Amino acid sequence: MATGSADSPATLYGPVSLVLGTAASVTVVFAGLLGIAFSLLFGSLAVTFALLGLGQKLNRVQCGIGLATGSLGVLHPVLLVSA
Template identity: 75%
Template sequence: MSTGSADSPATLYGPASLVLGTVALIAAVFAGFLGIAIPLLFGSLAVTFALLGLVRKLNRGQCAIGLATGSLSVLYPIFLTAALSV
């Protein structure tokens, strides 16, 4: 009796975090035109998926890049807003 496919939805944590982190970082660069909602939302989703992927040890390289780009895209608008409000 076969056990079925070895693929699971958890294998998509790495690519999802990589794509969301990249889109969030690009949106963070253009935060003056787009606003800060898109980088914050996509960046936090990228960080969440990256951490879930790192815990399950699936696609660790993609998860690490997604974690880095996602965290940069979350922190950049926050620091930019704090620097400009002083």
């Protein structure tokens, strides 16, 4: 392992937010079968990890996509309940 390596757990914020955002979007589609709790959980975790990754400027594209899909996963159930 080289000295000054950029490997750290923080480099996984982007891929994790991307996966959780995708899972939130999929569970929004199946909200009638699964309920809204899964999309809220996956979406809020995706938004959290995306904001952490964007704050540390790591994997910005993946964090941006995770933020967008995660926010859809959070906003859809909120708007569904409020309507």
